[in-house]
Amino acid sequence: MKYVDEFRDPALGEVLAGEILGLVEPGRHYKFMEVCGGHTHSIYKYGIDDLLPANVELVHGPGCPVCVIPMGRVDDAISLAHEPEVIFTCFGDMLRVPGSAGTLLDAKAEGADIRMVYSPLDALRIAKTNPERPVVFFAIGFETTAPSTALTLKRAKAEGVANFFCMCNHVTIVPPLRALLDSPDLRLDGFIGPGHVSTVVGVRPFSFIPDEYHKPIAVAGFEPLDVLHAIHMILTQLKQGRCEVENQYARVVPWEGNPRALQVMAEVFELRPHFEWRGMGFISQSGLKLSEAYADMDAEIAYSVPGIRIADPKACQCGEVLKGVIKPWECKVFGSGCTPERPIGTCMVSSEGACAAYYNYGRFAREREVV
Amino acid sequence: MSSPVSEREQKVLSIIETARAKRQKFRDTQITMAHGAGGKATASLIEGLLVPAFANETLEALADAGTVSLLGGHVAMTTDSFVVNPISFPGGTIGELAVNGTLNDVAMAGARPVALSLSLILEEGLSADILKEQVAAIAAAAADAGVPIVAGDTKVVERGACDQMYICTTGIGVLDDRANLSPASLQPGDKILVSGRIGDHGTAIMLARGEFELDADITSDTQCLWPMVDTLLDQAGGSLRCLRDATRGGVASVLNELARASRVAMVINEAAVPVHPAVAGAAEILGIDPMHVANEGKLVAIVAPEAANAALTALRSMPGGEQAAEIGECKTEPQGMVLMATAFGGKRVMDQLVGDPLPRIC
Known part of the structure; x- marks a missing residue:
């Protein structure tokens, strides 16, 4: 290639x-x-x-x-997916993230209409072909994916698609980095x-x-x-x-970034006062929600979600893994209680999660000769 | 050069490997799409629920086909259901898959297919023209393979209770005297061959669904593999350890199953794995490993080292086997594990698939 x-x-x-x-x-x-x-x-x-x-x-x-999504948000997503007539759409990895009582994949098997999409535009297309049913897109990601969600919402508004909603879980990259650098246990x-x-x-x-x-x-x-x-x-x-x-990535990354993408984001989103991160707790001004102008498409306003903060399972050390304080294999449940097929924590779900990457690709003793 | 693994890390890894070597348990409370994906969840369903329930030695071998002794001979028997969506796609149809898929499972046991049964589940409202097309495809594939369809059944279900049509086929074959195949017979030093470019079928289906707005000239590789097996048995006979057709879960799943069954390690040379450039491109964009993508006309052959060249030549002499390649070798340690020597010069584990990137592939 x-x-x-x-x-x-x-x-x-x-x-x-x-x-x-x-x-x-x-x-x-x-x-x-x-x-x-x-x-x-x-x-x-x-x-x-x-x-x-x-x-x-x-x-x-x-x-x-995926890794930074706290359990309470998964519960909120499942609750939305079970709302009558709702078609719930999200990226594939998100389906396997456990909430306090199962995953979205379980909710799908129980009858909720949950569909995997590869782009927010796919979700909008589903909304247009099912005008009589509310379609919720579960948006995740850093500034990388936020502009595509923003553009989709803009298009939905421009085209007057009234049955399209977004549950926004977009986050920003700088606040967690600051939190990390301020934490004393990481050098x-x-x-x-x-x-x-x-x-x-x-x-x-x-x-x-x-x-x-x-x-x-x-x-x-x-x-x-x-x-x-x-x-x-x-x-x-x-x-x-x-x-x-x-x-290093100058072939793709301009020093000033992408001003148009930033402008679209500013139009559609605004900062939440604080947002909960898996294992890292609440970090101020680290999450995005839909702005006033797009509030009618905000799934969290259109539907009442439980919005309950669920503590991570006791055994789960995703927070320490996410902060780089421990290696995946140092987690108490790594590979025993928590595996990619039966994850306890988010880091074991996404292919970008440190635990899943280590388990799927890195899990062998490197110094041991392959004979 | 690499960072040394501490004793503690080594201990954790050993515990994991011990746990993985055990037969998987079925602990789920309901069936999800992952149970149909041919990866780990499928394995837990088969090994944790079905095999124990029907406990017998033949089934426990977990081969593509079971063998039974009958009237002084040995017969291989297998059954398969086909639910692929869409039912027609570039390079094939559900009807062709239903014939070739079952014939291939018989062939992988080292048996010459002799007869098929056919069961159709049809959705109320299915167009007769579509049905006729599929029946013609079934007849043509069976005629090509020279295997008669000797029994059948039809059922119709209410609209919505199935998606157009599902097909179930059962095949029987006569075990070939030249074959002595078992998934547990692999030895360190054995060579690992694939019969051609991998991942074509799964990619063709993925693109045919039109969900990705990708366009590429990729067709399904569905074909009957018995002629290839026949030639392989001629040229490498007793040196063939095991044959598998790499369907759902792809080549990676097959290799992991065999490494576990034979308690050997495998090292795959990434640069040697034949992949169509368009398949590699689609997999790259979608974040999928071609080693996890389904094939419908590709086999994995494990061969004793002295017969590897003869087997490779035999594969390459057959239609559909032109791109056959030796992709790796069995080793002693780490037992039960498949490692990939990456084209970049590093090493990693190549595990079975988790979850389901693509439901209803066959």
């Missing part, structure tokens, strides 16, 4: 790995967080870890949209910045990381060479005593 294979070239990978080895100081341990779940997925899928020196440790961050040497989010917000919003917290960050793409290159850039900064935001 053109423009893809070039970034998966094993020969170049070897060269980069060699240079990375030359950049690390022996005896020093480096801990870098990849913020985005897409990176976590790539790292395990391509076995990028295998090319890194033993003293470069990658820590998984909070940037997985990081640098960040692999989220490439997809940055296509929308740009690189500038991350400048607080070097400015206020004195950590280097390289916004990176998702192919294996991108990830290695970003690690190379961070290590170079450390070696040269620099600390700044760099853009």
Whole structure:
């Protein structure tokens, strides 16, 4: 595949790995967080870890949209899906996230009309072909996906589709990063910045990381060479005593982001005073809801949802995994009580979740020779 | 070079592997679409509910077809239902799948298919023209394979109780003397072959549904695999350990089942796996691994190393086998696990599919 294979070239990978080895100081341990779940997925899928020196440790961050959804929101979604006549639409991963009494997939088997969509526009199409039935789209994701939800809502409004509603769970990337950096139990040497989010917000919003917290960050793409290159850039900064935001993904990410996408978002959404994150609690100004102008399409206004905060199951340590405080395998229920087929926590559900990525791809003793 | 695994991590991993090696339990309270996807939930349904309920040695082997001794000979028997949506798609129809799918399960036991039965479940209101088309497709596929349909049944259900038509076929075959196949017979060193490019059928269905607004020239690979098996048995006979057609759950599911059954490890060389560029492209966009995508005319053959070249040549000599490839090798450790040596130079686990990216694929 053109423009893809070039970034998966094993020969170049070897060269980069060699240079990375030359950049690390022996005896020093480096801990870098990849913020985005897409990176976590790539790292395990391509076995990028295998090319890194033993003293470069990658820590998984909070940037997985499914992972950060708290249980109470799943319960609200299931309650909406059971409303008479409602067609409930969401992305596939969301179907398997457990609420306090089962998943959306269970609700579907019980008779709720729940349909998996690949784009909010698919949900709008369903609304147009079923004008007599309310169609709810369960919107999730960071600034990456928020513009497509916003555009869909704009189109629905322009076309006068009165039966289309949105349950908004969009979140923003900067507040959880601040929360992480403020937390005393995590010591990081640098960040692999989220490439997809940055296509929308740009690189500038991350400048607080070097400015206020004195950590280097390289916004990176998702192919294996991108990830290695970003690690190379961070290590170079450390070696040269620099600390700044760099853009490894310049082929896609403009410094200023995408002003039109940002403008559409500003039109359709407004910040919630606070939003609950799975395992991280309430973070102020970290979630989006529909603005006044779109309030009539807000499913949480049109329907009464329980809106009850459900504490994570006692055994679940998703919060610590999301904050990079523990490795997936260090969770008490990893692989025993919590598996991809029977997840307790969200991190085990999404392919971008650290636990699922480790379980599905990384789960074998690397130092043990394959004979 | 890689970060060392601590003793604690190693312990956690061992506990997981011990748990996974055990027969899966069926603990769900209701059937969800995942139980039909050919992945882990399907395995828990089969191994946790059905096999224990009907406990017998033949079924417990979990082969594509069961073998029974009959009048001094050995007969392979299998049955399969077809619910694919849509019922016609590029490269095939539900009727062709119903014939080829069952014939292939017989063939994978190393048996020459000799007869089929056919059961139709029709939805009230189904157009007679559509039915006639499908019946013609069934007749043509059976004639191509030279296997007669010797018994049948028809049922009609109310509108909405099924989607146009479902087909159930049963096939029997005579076990071939040249074959000595078992999913538990794999040895370290054995070579892993696939008979051609993988993931065509699942991708063709996905695109035919038109949900993705993707367009590509991909057709289903549905075909009867007995002629290929016949040639393989000729050229590699006793060195063939096991054959599987990689339908729902794809090649990855087949390999995981075999690695578990034989308590061997497998290492697959990602760069060697043949995938149509358009299938690779669609899978890339949709975030699906072609190794998890269904095939309807591709087999996985595990062969003793000394016969691997002969088997590969045999596969490539047959229609539909031109792109056959050796994709990996059986190893000793880690037992029961399939690893992928990535084209980028790393390593990862290649597990069975979880959940259902694509219901009603066959």
